[in-house]
Amino acid sequence: MNVIFYISSAIAVLATILVITRTNAVHALLYLVVSLLAVAMVFFTLGAPFAAALEVIIYAGAIVVLFIFVVMMLNQGPVSITQERAWLRPRMWIGPGILSLVLLGELVYVLAGQPASPPVRQSAGPPVRQSTGAPVSQLGRSDRSDESDMSDGSDSLRPRVSSLKPPDSNLPLPQSPIRNPQSAISQSPRAVGLALFGPYAIGVELASLLLLAGLVAAFHLGAPDESKNRKGGERS
């Protein structure tokens, strides 16, 4: 898993560099797909298979297709490529490149400056809270039939909700469960769904509201005739 993580992260970085340096929009979009698939692979190695599937389906499947449709509608030809090449002079890269490199240096410094704080704190802090045990018990329950599954889902939500509270009281980090294979598997879609429709239900409502607003805005902006006529009427 380690090797897969590093290989796919290298692919992601390379493909992203190629995305922001291409002059042809379709080539950049294809590299963007490669980058998103590599990031999905990274999600999978981090123990989040549901997020990896969502990344492939929604990002690489829906959003990039939207981009491709728009690029098709705009009908860009070789003229736009030469214009793009004229815009992308090498000295355009100096300022943003330096700024980004400075930011990256700061991040690396901060990340390297706190060496292995979680295990130290964990040995000093109180014992590991029960939340690492709760998802495992959820996994065990998921083998049952659906009716008992649903009835258990409501009360297996209780330890989840209560396990969201303790980090305020005892802030020390738990043992890094990435190294614990059982709890790495435990981030199943079931746990994500229980969290999504339990403590985060208001977030789901807000996301649906946001999507509705996006739909209305895209519909309004996409309707061409009305404002053209109005603008023409104002002009004339």
Added chain:
Amino acid sequence: MTGIPPEHAILLAAILFLLGLTGVLVRRNVIFILMSIEIMLNAAGLAFITAGAAWGQPDGQVMFIFILSMAAAEVSVGLALVLRMYHCFKTLDADAASKMRG
């Protein structure tokens, strides 16, 4: 699963975010700017997933789903704006729309 340090994944997220930021700063084509914003949002989601995996909680994936829906809404509105801008100015230059005239 087997011993990926969270620092490395956060570092990958930072690199991707900074590449997206560089793209936003450098490019003048609106479509490339939107693509770079997508890269930045994706990097933020990667940071959330990493944190969720490091703590063994599904909350990171929940936040990733929220980021995903936000990115979908943003890109639909943004691309509609790009189409409208292309119809108005006949170019995709971001500097063409720098003047406000209502």
